[in-house]
Amino acid sequence: MAETAALVLDVGGTKLVCGVLDAGGRVLADALQTTFEDAVPLSEVEFVVVDLETTGGSPADSRITEIGAVKLRGGERTGVFETLVNPGVPVPRQITHLTGIDDLVVAGAPPIEWVLPSFAEFARGCIFVAHNARFDFTFLNVALERLGLRHEVGHLDIRTWIEMAPAAAALP
Numbered sequence: 329m330a331e332t333a334a335l336v337l338d339v340g341g342t343k344l345v346c347g348v349l350d351a352g353g354r355v356l357a358d359a360l361q362t363t364f365e366d367a368v369p370l371s372e373v374e375f376v377v378v379d380l381e382t383t384g385g386s387p388a389d390s391r392i393t394e395i396g397a398v399k400l401r402g403g404e405r406t407g408v409f410e411t412l413v414n415p416g417v418p419v420p421r422q423i424t425h426l427t428g429i430d431d432l433v434v435a436g437a438p439p440i441e442w443v444l445p446s447f448a449e450f451a452r453g454c455i456f457v458a459h460n461a462r463f464d465f466t467f468l469n470v471a472l473e474r475l476g477l478r479h480e481v482g483h484l485d486i487r488t489w490i491e492m493a494p495a496a497a498a499l500p
Contacts, residue, residue, distance in 0.1 A: 371401075371402040371403075372401065372402065373401070373455055374399055374400070374401045374406065374453065374454045374455070375399065375400045375401070375454055375455045375456075375457050376397050376398070376399050376400075376450070376451045376454035376455070376456055376457065377397060377398045377399075377400065377457040377458065378395070378396070378397045378451070378456060378457065378458045378461075378464050378468075379394075379395075379396045379397070379458065379459065379464070380392055380394065380395055380396075380458075380463075380464045380467055380468070381393045381394035381423075381427045381429055382415075382423075382467060383415050383417060383418075383419055383420060383423055384420065384423065385463075387466050387467045387470035387471070388470070390467075391413075391415035391416065391417055391440065391471075392413050392415065392440055392467055392468075392471060393412065393413055393415050393419060393423075393427070393429050393434055394410075394411070394412050394413060394427075394429060395409065395410070395411055395413060395443060395447055396409070396410045397409040397410070397447070397450065397451065399450070399451075399454060407450065409446070409447055409450045409451075411437065411438065411443055412429070412433060412434050412437035413434065413437055413438065413439065413440050413443050414434045414435065414436075414437040414438065414439050414440075415434060415440070416439060416440075418431055419431050419433075419434065440471055440475065441475050441477070444468070444471055444472060444475065444477060445477060447468070448468075448472070448477075
């Protein structure tokens with residue numbers, strides 16, 4: 329059986345299943361739920377599916393080493409953003425073991441201050457989707473704040489986020 333994931337929308341602690349995707353990102357089960365503020369059908373909402381790699385688990389003392397993202401609308405890919413990021417600090421050995429990213433891999437990559445404004449523009453207005461959305465979303469916003477870009481770019485202009493969870497765990 330193919331791996332599936334549920335799109336789970338967390339609204340003030342209430343989790344709503346918005347659909348089920350297969351491993352290729354194709355919608356297996358459409359949801360009837362629409363977005364709350366605009367009553368826009370989900371097929372017209374743009375999602376950005378994000379995955380970060382970092383030098384550690386805390387945005388306070390760790391840095392981003394890779395940003396990968398895909399924009400989707402109506403089940404179709406509308407954009408891709410992918411780049412390594414030079415964190416400006418050594419990549420710990422245990423992180424290299426987990427991610428395969430080491431100091432040599434990121435040595436020629438652009439620094440976060442070059443990458444983040446472009447990513448913020450790429451993701452602007454989208455629903456943020458990630459396996460661990462709170463982690464990725466917090467890392468990105470802390471990086472904006474750290475770089476003093478909050479007033480130029482603003483925090484990521486994303487109304488909400490969706491956690492990717494195994495479909496069996498999200499469905500009753």
